[in-house]
Amino acid sequence: xxxxxxxxxxxxxxxxxxxxxxxxxxxxxxxxxxxxxxxxxxxxxxxxxxxxxxxxxxxxxxxxxxxxxxxxxxxxxxxxxxxxxxxxxxxxxxxxxxxxxxxxxxxxxxxxxxxxxxxxxxxxxxxxxxxxxxxxxxxxxxxxxxxxxxxxxxxxxxxxxxxxxxxxxxxxxxxxxxxxxxxxxxxxxxxxxxxxxxxxxxxxxxxxxxx
Amino acid sequence: xxxxxxxxxxxxxxxxxxxxxxxxxxxxxxxxxxxxxxxxxxxxxxxxxxxxxxxxxxxxxxxxxxxxxxxxxxxxxxxxxxxxxxxxxxxxxxxxxxxxxxxxxxxxxxxxxxxxxxxxxxxxxxxxxxxxxxxxxxxxxxxxxxxxxxxxxxxxxxxxxxxxxxxxxxxxxxxxxxxxxxxxxxxxxxxxxxxxxxxxxxxxxxxxxxx
Amino acid sequence: xxxxxxxxxxxxxxxxxxxxxxxxxxxxxxxxxxxxxxxxxxxxxxxxxxxxxxxxxxxxxxxxxxxxxxxxxxxxxxxxxxxxxxxxxxxxxxxxxxxxxxxxxxxxxxxxxxxxxxxxxxxxxxxxxxxxxxxxxxxxxxxxxxxxxxxxxxxxxxxxxxxxxxxxxxxxxxxxxxxxxxxxxxxxxxxxxxxxxxxxxxxxxxxxxxx
Amino acid sequence: xxxxxxxxxxxxxxxxxxxxxxxxxxxxxxxxxxxxxxxxxxxxxxxxxxxxxxxxxxxxxxxxxxxxxxxxxxxxxxxxxxxxxxxxxxxxxxxxxxxxxxxxxxxxxxxxxxxxxxxxxxxxxxxxxxxxxxxxxxxxxxxxxxxxxxxxxxxxxxxxxxxxxxxxxxxxxxxxxxxxxxxxxxxxxxxxxxxxxxxxxxxxxxxxxxx
DNA sequence: AATGAATGAGCCTTCATTCAT
DNA sequence: GATGAATGAAGGCTCATTCAT
Numbered sequence: 001x002x003x004x005x006x007x008x009x010x011x012x013x014x015x016x017x018x019x020x021x022x023x024x025x026x027x028x029x030x031x032x033x034x035x036x037x038x039x040x041x042x043x044x045x046x047x048x049x050x051x052x053x054x055x056x057x058x059x060x061x062x063x064x065x066x067x068x069x070x071x072x073x074x075x076x077x078x079x080x081x082x083x084x085x086x087x088x089x090x091x092x093x094x095x096x097x098x099x100x101x102x103x104x105x106x107x108x109x110x111x112x113x114x115x116x117x118x119x120x121x122x123x124x125x126x127x128x129x130x131x132x133x134x135x136x137x138x139x140x141x142x143x144x145x146x147x148x149x150x151x152x153x154x155x156x157x158x159x160x161x162x163x164x165x166x167x168x169x170x171x172x173x174x175x176x177x178x179x180x181x182x183x184x185x186x187x188x189x190x191x192x193x194x195x196x197x198x199x200x201x202x203x204x205x206x207x208x209x210x211x
Numbered sequence: 212x213x214x215x216x217x218x219x220x221x222x223x224x225x226x227x228x229x230x231x232x233x234x235x236x237x238x239x240x241x242x243x244x245x246x247x248x249x250x251x252x253x254x255x256x257x258x259x260x261x262x263x264x265x266x267x268x269x270x271x272x273x274x275x276x277x278x279x280x281x282x283x284x285x286x287x288x289x290x291x292x293x294x295x296x297x298x299x300x301x302x303x304x305x306x307x308x309x310x311x312x313x314x315x316x317x318x319x320x321x322x323x324x325x326x327x328x329x330x331x332x333x334x335x336x337x338x339x340x341x342x343x344x345x346x347x348x349x350x351x352x353x354x355x356x357x358x359x360x361x362x363x364x365x366x367x368x369x370x371x372x373x374x375x376x377x378x379x380x381x382x383x384x385x386x387x388x389x390x391x392x393x394x395x396x397x398x399x400x401x402x403x404x405x406x407x408x409x410x411x412x413x414x415x416x417x418x419x420x421x422x
Numbered sequence: 423x424x425x426x427x428x429x430x431x432x433x434x435x436x437x438x439x440x441x442x443x444x445x446x447x448x449x450x451x452x453x454x455x456x457x458x459x460x461x462x463x464x465x466x467x468x469x470x471x472x473x474x475x476x477x478x479x480x481x482x483x484x485x486x487x488x489x490x491x492x493x494x495x496x497x498x499x500x501x502x503x504x505x506x507x508x509x510x511x512x513x514x515x516x517x518x519x520x521x522x523x524x525x526x527x528x529x530x531x532x533x534x535x536x537x538x539x540x541x542x543x544x545x546x547x548x549x550x551x552x553x554x555x556x557x558x559x560x561x562x563x564x565x566x567x568x569x570x571x572x573x574x575x576x577x578x579x580x581x582x583x584x585x586x587x588x589x590x591x592x593x594x595x596x597x598x599x600x601x602x603x604x605x606x607x608x609x610x611x612x613x614x615x616x617x618x619x620x621x622x623x624x625x626x627x628x629x630x631x632x633x
Numbered sequence: 634x635x636x637x638x639x640x641x642x643x644x645x646x647x648x649x650x651x652x653x654x655x656x657x658x659x660x661x662x663x664x665x666x667x668x669x670x671x672x673x674x675x676x677x678x679x680x681x682x683x684x685x686x687x688x689x690x691x692x693x694x695x696x697x698x699x700x701x702x703x704x705x706x707x708x709x710x711x712x713x714x715x716x717x718x719x720x721x722x723x724x725x726x727x728x729x730x731x732x733x734x735x736x737x738x739x740x741x742x743x744x745x746x747x748x749x750x751x752x753x754x755x756x757x758x759x760x761x762x763x764x765x766x767x768x769x770x771x772x773x774x775x776x777x778x779x780x781x782x783x784x785x786x787x788x789x790x791x792x793x794x795x796x797x798x799x800x801x802x803x804x805x806x807x808x809x810x811x812x813x814x815x816x817x818x819x820x821x822x823x824x825x826x827x828x829x830x831x832x833x834x835x836x837x838x839x840x841x842x843x844x
Numbered sequence: 845a846a847t848g849a850a851t852g853a854g855c856c857t858t859c860a861t862t863c864a865t
Numbered sequence: 866g867a868t869g870a871a872t873g874a875a876g877g878c879t880c881a882t883t884c885a886t
Contacts, residue, residue: 014870033329035246039856049872050857056870060856117389118244118329159383159392160399164406168378172370178328181370188371195375195410225845249880260847261882267845271881436866455751457668460859471868472861478866482860539811540666540751581805581814582821586828589801594792600750603792610793617797621828647849672877682851687878689849 018056021046022070025063030109034064034119065125069132071110076136078103083140089147093200094193097169101189104173112177151202164199168192229267232257233281236274241320245275245330276336280343282321287347289314294351300358304411305404308380312400315384323388362413375410379403440478443468444492447485452531456486456541487547491554493532498558500525505562511569515622516615519591523611526595534599573624586621590614651689654679655703658696663742667697667752698758702765704743709769711736716773722780726833727826730802734822737806745810784835797832801825 024046028037039060043050057063082099086092104111121129144161147153156164169192175181235257239248250271254261268274293310297303315322332340355372358364367375380403386392446468450459461482465472479485504521508514526533543551566583569575578586591614597603657679661670672693676683690696715732719725737744754762777794780786789797802825808814 017870035329036331038854040854050874051859051872052870054857055872116328118246118327120247156402157394157399159386159394160379160402163379163382163386163403167380167382168371168374168410171374171378171381175370175374183368183370188368191367191371192374198409199379199406228845250882251880261849262847262884263845265882439866457751458753461861462859472870473863473868474866476861538751539749540668542669578824579816579821581808581816582801582824585801585804585808585825589804590793590796590832591800592804593796593800597792597796605790605792610790613789613793614796617832620831621801650849671875673875683878684851684880685849688851693877 014056017048017052021048021053021056021063022067025067026109026113029064029067029113029116034116061120061122061125064119065121068114068119068121069125069128071107071114072129072132074107074110075103075114076132080136080139083143089144089152090197090201092143092147093153093165093197096165097193097196098189100166100169101173101185101192104177105184105186108177111173115174115177153200153202156200161200165196168195225267228259228263232259232264232267232274233278236278237320237324240275240278240324240327245327272331272333272336275330276332276339279325279330279332280336280339282318282325283340283343285318285321286314286325287343291347291350294354300355300363301408301412303354303358304364304376304408307376308404308407309400311377311380312384312396312403315388316395316397319388322384326385326388364411364413367411372411376407379406436478439470439474443470443475443478443485444489447489448531448535451486451489451535451538456538483542483544483547486541487543490536490541490543491547491550493529493536494551494554496529496532497525497536498554502558502561505565511566511574512619512623514565514569515575515587515619518587519615519618520611522588522591523595523607523614526599527606527608530599533595537596537599575622575624578622583622587618590617647689650681650685654681654686654689654696655700658700659742659746662697662700662746662749667749694753694755694758697752698754701747701752701754702758702761704740704747705762705765707740707743708736708747709765713769713772716776722777722785723830723834725776725780726786726798726830729798730826730829731822733799733802734806734818734825737810738817738819741810744806748807748810786833786835789833794833798829801828 021042025037025042027045028041031037032041039050039053042060042063043053046053053063057066079096079099082095083092086095141158144153148155169185169189172181172188172192173185176183176185232253236248236253238256239252242248243252250261250264253271253274254264257264264274268277290307290310293306294303297306352369355364359366380396380400383392383399383403384396387394387396443464447459447464449467450463453459454463461472461475464482464485465475468475475485479488501518501521504517505514508517563580566575570577591607591611594603594610594614595607598605598607654675658670658675660678661674664670665674672683672686675693675696676686679686686696690699712729712732715728716725719728774791777786781788802818802822805814805821805825806818809816809818
């Protein structure tokens with residue numbers, strides 16, 4: 001009964017339970033924030049007992065961490081996939097903006113949660129996140145470096161690329177997520193994608209076909 | 212609101228006491244966040260009694276709200292002052308970026324606090340903030356509208372201006388505030404100011420003097 | 423009850439499983455006490471499932487009771503054996519002290535557990551213990567009564583014999599078990615045995631100045 | 634209002650509250666033991682709120698520790714007073730037994746509590762207890778050393794004195810406290826006092842046939 | 845205005861026990 | 866017999882807030 005070989009994928013029921021808890025937690029966190037969500041809130045939303053929560057996740061923080069890490073990885077994987085499907089610098093830069101925009105709209109609650117800053121991750125989780133971030137950033141920069149080398153993109157301080165490319169769309173999305181802006185990010189996607197490319201494209205050729 | 216000069220001089224006066232409490236609260240909020248700060252933390256940091264805190268601010272939320280509103284007003288006033296000292300579109304746009312950058316670096320803890328999203332403001336405070344925001348945005352757009360009308364700046368959806376101008380610097384600052392970036396925003400100020408202007412400048416004339 | 427020899431051979435047999443659980447429980451109780459030991463602790467130490475524990479012992483208290491009763495019976499049987507191998511009053515009294523000392527040193531964890539006072543036994547277990555104690559005390563007093571009758575031992579209130587004979591060694595052992603004393607009880611065995619005999623021996627010979 | 638000079642003896646009401654909590658805790662611990670006593674039990678018995686308990690003692694362990702330390706100090710002080718009122722070796726030894734007996738009977742619940750072994754003291758409390766014990770044992774041995782030097786008491790391994798003198802009465806008291814013996818320790822006080830003296834008195838006079 | 849003891853609702857977590865597989 | 870996910874009552878503790886002094 002249940003092979004000993006894999007502790008992290010026990011039986012079908014277990015995985016389903018875990019997923020439903022994460023889903024419930026996401027709903028709560030999005031509605032009232034991590035600190036204002038109680039274990040009981042999650043438990044009621046997930047239709048399970050307190051004990052079950054602790055059996056699977058160990059603590060409230062444990063749930064938050066797993067949800068966060070899962071979310072980040074989902075985003076990162078999607079982004080890298082899009083990137084690798086692009087064939088040149090311009091397409092790549094624009095793909096970043098478009099994906100950011102699309103993913104956020106399609107995963108609004110998760111996106112909102114990933115923006116929160118009030119969670120005290122355990123040292124272990126923090127280490128894990130750092131590693132995930134490192135791998136991601138390495139892959140992304142690995143992708144763009146050749147474009148810069150070939151002059152298709154400007155040479156800039158390393159820390160400037162992300163803010164220049166993603167800053168505007170992120171700022172817009174942030175305000176949209178908190179309800180300050182009504183209009184869906186999707187309707188401004190092209191605008192921000194163009195702006196991103198303009199901000200980082202190489203300076204050699206006349207930018208004729210931009211709009 | 213309470214001159215900045217007496218932060219470290221807890222005289223017996225009411226105003227001084229209030230200022231020292233706000234200062235103490237800011238320290239706590241910055242260190243561990245609003246939810247993880249207790250009334251006792253603030254009280255100890257401010258060298259006053261619990262009762263005194265309640266006498267002056269009514270509640271924990273009251274402190275957070277006052278601190279937040281004071282901070283926003285301080286920022287807005289400074290920004291408008293800088294704006295009004297600019298003489299054309301380009302200078303204005305760049306002034307926004309520069310001020311955002313400078314103010315953040317000079318008021319790092321306060322800036323960090325203003326970025327937090329985990330405070331449940333009272334209806335009253337929310338209304339107040341909305342009004343402040345409305346006034347501010349009205350003043351800012353009032354300033355820029357003529358430039359757009361004259362073609363010195365692009366015509367864009369209203370919600371796009373702020374993200375395009377402030378998005379990159381804000382994104383950079385956010386990462387710097389949370390410790391992900393080392394380099395002071397000040398060293399990238401010019402870069403982001405130029406980028407902001409390029410993103411919103413009118414398209415008529417050749418952009419010669421760009422760098 | 424389960425031969426001592428198979429403690430480290432968790433064969434599939436029921437008896438072996440029971441023994442390994444009792445052994446595991448003893449380790450836990452000794453380390454952190456009954457109340458601070460969880461079923462999970464025992465289960466992990468015994469390499470078995472929670473369900474198995476309950477299948478065999480019914481409850482946490484059930485384990486503690488069985489362990490306690492087994493221990494007491496083991497001690498009592500050993501003591502009576504030693505007593506019956508003695509041929510006179512002096513030897514008998516000294517045998518009590520010696521056995522107490524030897525058994526404790528040889529069964530340190532069990533001895534430590536038998537000294538604990540924080541277990542709420544079931545009525546049934548309490549009755550069982552009372553009966554065991556009654557039988558034991560009857561046998562012991564049955565053994566010593568003739569010596570007292572013959573004047574080889576002092577006539578004392580019934581309750582005074584045990585404290586006078588075992589009190590010192592027990593006190594020493596208690597402190598040794600809790601780590602206050604370093605020196606093994608064995609090295610003081612002869613001293614306490616002599617003292618015990620002096621405390622209860624008949625007054626016929628020599629020792630006039632007793633008052 | 635309340636002088637700043639002494640934090641540990643705030644105002645009359647505070648001391649009274651603290652005392653009543655300790656008293657309530659003692660009642661509970663004696664009745665059902667430390668682990669089976671809940672904060673609510675103490676709170677109800679002391680007629681105060683949960684918060685008040687924590688305001689004054691910090692934790693359940695904190696209450697237990699303070700009660701324990703207060704008890705030990707009360708006992709030690711009484712013992713040393715009695716000792717110093719004795720004028721020779723015999724009187725001193727017997728005073729130890731008598732005081733032990735009297736104090737236990739007069740402070741039965743406290744005595745019972747001091748015998749319990751199931752409390753996890755904090756490192757700080759443990760250090761405090763160790764120091765208290767060290768001081769006490771130093772004072773006691775300081776008192777008896779001259780008698781041994783003068784030959785009025787036997788020369789024995791240092792660890793043997795306490796068990797020989799106090800062992801029997803302690804053993805009796807322990808059983809009496811747990812309800813196994815009915816007869817008050819007081820009625821056997823003289824008997825155990827004599828036995829104690831016989832066990833440690835010098836060998837100069839008469840008592841030749843010791844082994 | 846200041847003080848800090850008192851209050852108690854509510855939180856996170858533990859853990860003995862059950863039971864479907 | 867064995868397994869371990871599920872259960873939920875109960876526990877220790879926190880902390881914003883009140884109020885008598």
